[in-house]
Amino acid sequence: MRIEKVTEKVSLKRSIEQGTADQQKVVTAIIDQVRNEGDDAIRFFTEKFDGATLSNFKVTKEELEAAYAHIDDTVLAALRCAMANIRRFHERQKRQSWLATEEDGTILGQKITPLDSVGVYVPGGTAAYPSSILMNVIPAQVAEVKKIVMVSPPGKDGTLSAGVLVAANELGIEHIYKVGGAQAVAALAYGTETIPTVDKIVGPGNIYVALAKRAVFGDVAIDMIAGPSEIVVLADEGANPRYIAADLLSQAEHDALASAVLVTPSQQLAEEVGVEVEKQLELLPRKAIAKASIQDYGAIYVTRDLEEAIDVVNELAPEHLEVLTNEPMQLLGKIRHAGAIFLGPYSSEPVGDYFAGPNHVLPTNGTARFSSPLNVDDFTKKSSIISYSKAALIANGEKIAALARLEGLEAHARAVEVRLKD
Structure with missing residues (x-):
């Protein structure tokens, strides 16, 4: 990893997240075709992009039940435990409607109403993420959304992964469709003969999914335009370089566009982490992806002191921030911009990704300056009451x-x- 002194403003922004003109044209054409041709367009694009020929998009009860044969009991138990943790955390976010009566008899208040319907996009194909289902669906269920529609791209055999199906079934999702890409977003926004329209679309996807969500925004609501994953580690001289290297690589393996950054006032720690990253990188199954990420979007910034390091972190406004300092809790009040803040040596980023409870759908590309993690409020709307x-x-x-x-x-x-x- 490159090591450099901080001499000017730093940023995690990547212009690639806006998409190219050609990608935008492709997305526009897909959306138009889905609006005009409905299910026929879905079949066409599913065969073209996913290599799957489907007569029926909806996942059957038999498919859901059969998926359990491919899931280890230990994994299923872990999945159920994670579900309970995530639900317990989000239950604490739930707001209540309220009314207040003034002395003159005027009544003012706010009514909280769940959205009628939400579409959840779940990445699929070569990379299936059951955790994405938990994080997107559970807060919607806590908010009491009436209808949740899930879409996910099938493999070439026309099926969804067992992990995705089991996670969806454990949550009781009834409307599951084997369709992905920009065509799935268009179907959720405008409906087809098979796939119903929704009021809001949430969930991560590739650049075509992100551009499609941007394009349909206004006709439906969306959660955010999520870019490649980011991690920033703020550490002092007492931090363990092996832990830091492992955590940086945990994000680098996501995507060649992912960003992994260490900010530290310690030159010695910077050098030790650089060596450790190279050592651990060689042992990763996804070495090629992680190496590209580290080379192109990885960095170690050495600051004058811890105060300057905090300033750099706030400039970066990262999706994930780990604080590995002697007294991390004492720095919490100084951290203004981060999607999720992990404090201490045992709060590795994957703890939040899968299990602890807070949502892992987080603002990227510097938008943590003004955005929040996905939460129960994202699945409700508020009406003012005036009497x-x-x-x-x-x-x-x-x-x-x-x-x-x-x-x-x-x-x-x-x-x-x-x-x-x-």
């Missing part, structure tokens, strides 16, 4: 009318004054 009393209108009506006339809206003013006259 104004007669006494309040008499007391404030002239003020309201004056503000309306300030904006040149005479009818607004008269709508209040007609009541005052009565």
